[in-house]
Amino acid sequence: MPTVAKVWIEEDCITCDACEDILPEVFEVTDESSLIKSEVREDGLFDRNTGFSAIKAEFRSEFSDLIEEAADACPVEIIKYEFESASSEESAEEVAPVAEEVVATPVAATTESVTDNGVLANILSGDRSIAIFFGSQTGNAAELAEKTAKLAVAYGLNPTVLDMDGYDPANFNIHKRVLIITSTWGEGEMPDNAEELWNATCGSNPALAGVHFSVCAIGDTSYDEFCKAGLDWDEKFAALGATRVHEIKLCDVDYEPEWKNWVNLALPNISCVDSDGVFHSELVEAMIAYGAGDEEDSAADGDFTPPNIIQDEISVTLRIFRYDPIRAESGWDTVACALPGHATIEDALVAVQQDLDGSLTFRRGGVSGINPLTGVKANGRIVPADTVRISEFIEDGGTLRIEPVPGYDVVKDLMVSYDRYNDARAMSNPWMDADPRQGERLVSGAPMGSMSSSEATSLHTMADVGSLQLVNSMSDTYDVDSDYEGPGIALQRWVRSQDSRSGQNHTRSMFELLQRKGGVWDEADISSIHRHGIDGSQAADSIFAARARLLAEYKFTGKPGRLVKNYSRSLKSSGNVNETTLYRSVLGPLGLGSNIMNGVSLRMVLGFTRNGGPMMRGFQGMLVPPAGIGKIPNMFNSKVVNHHEVVAIFNELDRRF
Amino acid sequence: MVKYSYFPGNVARQASQEVEDTMQPLCKSLGIELIEMVGYNGDGGDIVKQGNKDLQLALNARNFAIAQKNGHSIITPCASAQGIMHESLSNFKTDPISLAKANRVLEKITGNSLDVEELETSHLLHVIVDEIGLDKLEKAVVNPIDLDVACYYGPHMQRPGACGGDDPWNPSYMEKVITALGGRPIEFNTKTSSVGNPSVLSLGDSVMKMTARVLNDAKVAGAQILVSACTLSHSNLDSYQGKAGRIAGKDTAIPVVNFTEIVAFALGHHVDRYAQLRTRVLVIGS
Numbered sequence: 003m004p005t006v007a008k009v010w011i012e013e014d015c016i017t018c019d020a021c022e023d024i025l026p027e028v029f030e031v032t033d034e035s036s037l038i039k040s041e042v043r044e045d046g047l048f049d050r051n052t053g054f055s056a057i058k059a060e061f062r063s064e065f066s067d068l069i070e071e072a073a074d075a076c077p078v079e080i081i082k083y084e085f086e087s088a089s090s091e092e093s094a095e096e097v098a099p100v101a102e103e104v105v106a107t108p109v110a111a112t113t114e115s116v117t118d119n120g121v122l123a124n125i126l127s128g129d130r131s132i133a134i135f136f137g138s139q140t141g142n143a144a145e146l147a148e149k150t151a152k153l154a155v156a157y158g159l160n161p162t163v164l165d166m167d168g169y170d171p172a173n174f175n176i177h178k179r180v181l182i183i184t185s186t187w188g189e190g191e192m193p194d195n196a197e198e199l200w201n202a203t204c205g206s207n208p209a210l211a212g213v214h215f216s217v218c219a220i221g222d223t224s225y226d227e228f229c230k231a232g233l234d235w236d237e238k239f240a241a242l243g244a245t246r247v248h249e250i251k252l253c254d255v256d257y258e259p260e261w262k263n264w265v266n267l268a269l270p271n272i273s274c275v276d277s278d279g280v281f282h283s284e285l286v287e288a289m290i291a292y293g294a295g296d297e298e299d300s301a302a303d304g305d306f307t308p309p310n311i312i313q314d315e316i317s318v319t320l321r322i323f324r325y326d327p328i329r330a331e332s333g334w335d336t337v338a339c340a341l342p343g344h345a346t347i348e349d350a351l352v353a354v355q356q357d358l359d360g361s362l363t364f365r366r367g368g369v370s371g372i373n374p375l376t377g378v379k380a381n382g383r384i385v386p387a388d389t390v391r392i393s394e395f396i397e398d399g400g401t402l403r404i405e406p407v408p409g410y411d412v413v414k415d416l417m418v419s420y421d422r423y424n425d426a427r428a429m430s431n432p433w434m435d436a437d438p439r440q441g442e443r444l445v446s447g448a449p450m451g452s453m454s455s456s457e458a459t460s461l462h463t464m465a466d467v468g469s470l471q472l473v474n475s476m477s478d479t480y481d482v483d484s485d486y487e488g489p490g491i492a493l494q495r496w497v498r499s500q501d502s503r504s505g506q507n508h509t510r511s512m513f514e515l516l517q518r519k520g521g522v523w524d525e526a527d528i529s530s531i532h533r534h535g536i537d538g539s540q541a542a543d544s545i546f547a548a549r550a551r552l553l554a555e556y557k558f559t560g561k562p563g564r565l566v567k568n569y570s571r572s573l574k575s576s577g578n579v580n581e582t583t584l585y586r587s588v589l590g591p592l593g594l595g596s597n598i599m600n601g602v603s604l605r606m607v608l609g610f611t612r613n614g615g616p617m618m619r620g621f622q623g624m625l626v627p628p629a630g631i632g633k634i635p636n637m638f639n640s641k642v643v644n645h646h647e648v649v650a651i652f653n654e655l656d657r658r659f
Numbered sequence: 660m661v662k663y664s665y666f667p668g669n670v671a672r673q674a675s676q677e678v679e680d681t682m683q684p685l686c687k688s689l690g691i692e693l694i695e696m697v698g699y700n701g702d703g704g705d706i707v708k709q710g711n712k713d714l715q716l717a718l719n720a721r722n723f724a725i726a727q728k729n730g731h732s733i734i735t736p737c738a739s740a741q742g743i744m745h746e747s748l749s750n751f752k753t754d755p756i757s758l759a760k761a762n763r764v765l766e767k768i769t770g771n772s773l774d775v776e777e778l779e780t781s782h783l784l785h786v787i788v789d790e791i792g793l794d795k796l797e798k799a800v801v802n803p804i805d806l807d808v809a810c811y812y813g814p815h816m817q818r819p820g821a822c823g824g825d826d827p828w829n830p831s832y833m834e835k836v837i838t839a840l841g842g843r844p845i846e847f848n849t850k851t852s853s854v855g856n857p858s859v860l861s862l863g864d865s866v867m868k869m870t871a872r873v874l875n876d877a878k879v880a881g882a883q884i885l886v887s888a889c890t891l892s893h894s895n896l897d898s899y900q901g902k903a904g905r906i907a908g909k910d911t912a913i914p915v916v917n918f919t920e921i922v923a924f925a926l927g928h929h930v931d932r933y934a935q936l937r938t939r940v941l942v943i944g945s
Binding site for chain 2: 659
């Protein structure tokens with residue numbers, strides 16, 4: 003059982019006395035801060051122990067649990083401690099502790115679980131610590147450092163993220179592996195948190211012979227001194243004897259893709275520094291595969307395996323739709339390129355925009371997450387471009403066809419206007435309109451509806467789709483019928499109508515909107531929506547449910563109602579559908595007349611493009627007007643064997659037919 | 660010889676007799692034995708489902724029980740039928756409550772119950788590619804299809820799990836079959852788009868525009884004929900072809916045949932019909 007070897011107090015103590023109450027032998031709270039008592043320290047000083055002096059050996063086992071308890075109890079979490087090294091007390095004292103939290107290492111990536119990794123077995127054992135320093139003015143570099151740390155565990159590393167602020171340059175050389183991520187401030191200056199460390203490093207020039215490093219610099223090409231802070235660190239480390247394992251990456255304002263490129267190579271390179279501080283360049287390829295999760299049996303059964311974040315580069319051909327609104331011209335650009343397999347469609351479009359054609363227009367997602375308005379049609383699928391990987395669509399050598407989502411006006415290239423959706427949504431009165439319910443009132447005193455938690459869950463599940471705009475595009479009908487308001491709008495209305503808090507009048511108005519022109523009956527084929535993943539199937543299920551309810555509500559009126567009623571009755575009457583009677587009953591005399599005028603019946607009768615089927619079959623259909631219009635071979639269906647079973651199923655489940 | 664319970668779909672033995680006429684001999688040529696599903700009923704066409712989902716599921720459950728009694732999984736020549744059956748079967752396999760409800764009705768009415776574990780459904784296309792093999796198909800060709808062919812799949816069976824080993828979004832099985840039959844497959848954009856068949860009797864212009872879009876795309880891409888894996892969609896693509904073209908203002912004149920027909924013709928069946936088709940291609944085609 004390891005014991006606490008060092009304890010210290012960070013800044014911003016609120017002097018609440020909690021720690022002293024728990025362990026007065028170690029902590030003493032003054033007017034300014036809690037301090038570590040001299041009696042228990044090796045150095046005999048009485049301060050916050052920012053020099054990281056060790057606790058005297060005789061006190062460690064006695065106070066260890068209570069120090070942990072005091073740290074847990076600290077409301078501002080400024081009590082930090084370090085356990086005794088598993089290998090030896092001596093080595094623990096040589097290594098200065100760090101104030102930042104160590105990123106949790108998944109079990110699969112710990113050195114214990116990777117003892118059988120072929121050529122990497124040796125390198126993955128022993129000390130796997132890595133220090134990731136950030137110099138940050140606005141937080142971007144700090145965020146990248148955190149992300150880098152998370153990725154580092156996939157390479158069996160134990161990362162520590164370090165703020166440059168307050169760091170002692172004399173401690174640089176205790177690290178075998180160092181990554182530096184820094185922005186540049188003003189005219190080539192260090193960010194505020196790095197200024198002091200930079201000056202101290204330049205002043206002391208510590209020897210860094212055993213250190214391996216790589217730098218990622220963030221900057222802005224519109225400034226003369228682009229990425230100067232990063233370049234300075236890179237040169238300084240090299241000049242002090244450190245070994246550069248991967249070239250510095252200079253990132254412009256859109257830094258994330260560049261950082262990804264850097265981190266995908268910097269990490270496997272620096273991971274090949276063994277516990278003795280020797281860099282093994284010959285193992286880098288194997289390490290890349292290991293980090294990508296290609297190594298077999300890298301995790302024991304039941305262990306957590308990190309997601310496969312990094313994928314090999316693939317060669318792809320992009321076919322990108324272009325539309326120029328000024329000239330009203332459209333066409334396709336074809337671009338052959340190589341991209342990381344984990345790149346999103348948006349990454350690919352950004353690369354094309356930056357490297358080939360700055361006029362390419364598309365919606366971009368935010369840094370923080372999914373933006374449903376980034377939707378594109380990629381090889382037939384309606385997807386948000388900012389979160390879907392290219393490798394989900396094609397393999398190496400494949401072609402990816404990227405078009406605007408259908409159903410909306412194209413503004414330029416891949417960017418569409420969602421006005422059509424917004425207008426329909428505004429027409430839906432999408433806000434809650436509840437009837438007063440006894441005993442349920444808002445704080446303001448206004449009446450409110452109520453619902454059970456199970457109802458709420460059901461409604462949320464029904465409405466849980468990524469983008470209603472994109473759901474509209476999933477319908478093959480939406481693109482050809484400008485009056486149709488789309489399955490996304492229908493889904494919204496259906497959910498609102500099923501909300502038990504909705505007032506009766508509101509529910510009624512939702513049904514009317516669903517039933518009228520533009521509503522659910524304008525969808526020509528629900529299966530075209532259903533196949534589009536979870537969002538599509540949610541919308542399709544809602545349309546089926548809405549139609550069933552509307553048929554009951556409006557008593558099978560109109561053509562769609564007659565179709566469902568007569569189709570079902572036809573099926574019940576013989577076991578199979580008889581199209582002859584169905585045509586007659588659904589279309590009526592006018593509809594049949596229209597088919598005659600339009601030549602549909604003639605094509606049916608003559609079998610114009612059909613093969614086989616003696617023409618007499620067509621004429622048979624004309625013998626008993628008006629039922630027999632069309633190339634319908636069977637005037638009357640013979641009943642299927644055990645037809646009574648079919649009738650009984652209908653009678654058991656729905657006696658309306 | 661592989662054996663399947665044969666579900667003809669909703670029209671092969673009704674309005675589209677040509678499907679039945681060609682399905683039987685082509686299967687014989689390829690060593691697929693079709694076991695009759697005695698007393699099968701319609702699958703509901705996703706139209707019964709609009710009124711009552713449980714009713715459509717129960718009707719499909721009855722068919723599944725017949726296939727189960729036969730001891731063989733189901734084959735169908737219709738993409739819509741495959742889509743509907745696959746969805747129903749998946750429903751039963753993943754939702755025990757739904758299966759229990761259907762079984763309650765089945766047991767009460769037929770005395771049988773359904774065990775869906777072993778049952779599968781397949782379209783003829785996927786059986787030919789995944790099970791029979793393109794090599795065997797190629798060897799069986801008697802009259803090569805020397806035509807430029809656009810392959811239409813429709814949307815119903817183009818979803819994961821319902822289309823064998825084919826890509827749901829960018830399918831290529833039919834193109835491979837056409838190549839094996841001696842034809843030249845033509846790529847076009849809307850091969851999995853809907854032509855709105857479920858609403859052909861209830862909706863007007865939009866269905867015609869959807870139909871015209873597919874036909875025109877195929878024609879513009881240079882196809883001489885269009886082959887449909889969906890026997891229901893075939894009705895739109897063929898009988899409504901002229902009306903669709905007029906309403907959409909597009910050129911839609913192109914011969915359309917069912918998938919079973921083109922395979923049967925290549926395997927040497929109904930040579931008179933094949934001759935008829937080639938004549939039509941000369942007269943109507945591009």
